[in-house]
Amino acid sequence: MQLQEWTMEEQEQLIHFMTTNTWPYHGNSHPARKLIEKAIEEGGYESDEVKTFWVENDQSDKVGIVKIYDLQDEIPLFDLRIADMSRGNGYGPKALRLVAEYVFGLHGRKIRLEGHTRQDNLAMRKTFERAGFVKEAHLRQAWFSPKENSYYDAVTYGITREDFMAGTTTPVIWEDGEKGRVAATSPRIPDFPESFESERLIIRAPKMGDALDVWNAIVNSMPALREWMPFAQQQPELASTEENMRKAVADFITREDLRLHLYSKETGEFVGSSGLHRINWAIPKFEIGYWLASEFEGQGYMTEAVIRIQQFAFEQLGARRVEIRCDEQNIKSRSVAERAGFILEGTLQQDSLSPDGNVLRNTCIYAKID
Template identity: 80%
Template structure:
């Protein structure tokens, strides 16, 4: 992946990119052609103060664009935008690291790089964090949305030259007397695809448009889910499912948690969800969780999905340990683990509460190691 400098000869490509994608967390989510043409004419994309770059993936596809401005100052700013179809694929953190590499590689020694976003733009906030930026400000009612005629909170993230060069992340000292802690990432997280297949299933990262499919499956399976899943206790609604997916997408982008949606390859039907959770990249180790729609139980789909996800964890992510944890009384979940070849390592007595909070439960720990 790399940055390719935009030129005035590519004006039409820029206009097409900006007007055919949507920008829900920007002041103008659907900019028109006239607006982009005017910005180009006034030097908004190329001048002594501004440089614009295409974000290109390994196949040379233009998956995003970034504008770096205030280049005459010691503290440049940037505006990073990823195309609709390319979101959720991990391009954001990689692009942001490339932006930092460009800025701190300039002959004029820039002292820091910063960016701003709306407080509820979780994907962008995770992108900042994944790229080594630190939250430095939270401004209440500072981001106006003309479309909604409403103010949102704004947040500022920054990275210093020293942190970038040393590969460290130094938190802000918010109170006098606090001592800063320096975090050094223990292990590079590998690149990996966001979808893969088994014999009958497509297993892929979640998308926001999956919400209606997931909601229907949850609604049809509530009786069974509520026995074991605390998140299934409230009556599900579309906005709740969408909010859950936004968080899952953000966590997938930043590699903090990897939720997967499972679709039937022949029919295209949503049949359930799984994923790799409680991730410790320093080992690396993962926990597989799963639930299956009531309509598709009894056909071996979840066992097939778990076997494939386990293979993905060991082969693509370099896992040294993969676990499955489930309630001792959840015999369906236990049978999936056993059919997938996981070994029961132990049972933790009185380890958790039932979803209603009234009963102490035992937890089975199944595992495979490399």
């Protein structure tokens, strides 16, 4: 991993990078070309106060960009952005450590380096913490989002020159005003969107109106589903599918289970069902499950969905572990896990019964960790 200084000759590359990726936690999540051109012209990416660097991985691919500004001050700030397709690979903390190394290596003895983000941007907050930064401020309703026309809390993280040079982390002591004790914060479930997209799919929370789509897909896919899915042992009644949908909607609201339905962006057709199950918010960890309507098999939809859902889990939900569990003999399901980059951690022998309850089967456990 390295930082490669951006030059004015790379203006088109910068504009392409900024306008083709999405920045949901920035003031402008989809900056327009003219806005970037104006910022470049006015010295917003290169001047005595500002320097911009490409973030390059070990293969010299440009996976992100970082702008360091207020360079004439003793306390510079930065703006780090990782490309959509490169998120979830651990590039952020490595890049941020390189930024700190650059700043504290400058002449003039910089005192500290700091950055700000929205309170619910868990991916960036993890990046700060893993790079040795410390949370130093929590500002209520200080971050305005034009897209949602609402305010969010903001947080500030910083690292001092002394801590960076010593390789230490000095926590801030938050006093409660009475006993001077460190404030304890209760773990909480983060806020997160109920809909997001991949290249070809809309991936969203279940709705009661989905029941007929789901029922039709199950009925038409019974031969393929019966071998692996307990719910497909008998053709379901529409009423039972509606009842199941009602529970799925309720579980999503209470965050006990996060079923996700997959719809084609092009045609609006129901493609399949996935989601994050067996949730442990204390870690947090999740298990991805999935099934596909037979007419969409062999087109890469489920692999695409799983890649996007695990990205959502790590970036939006703060996941530390995501699993996929499947029958050892379910080659299609195992192939999805492997194509999505999950690692086979082990196989549990005689761990489960076949969906018809007649045969003992082995369970493969695939996982990704962050």
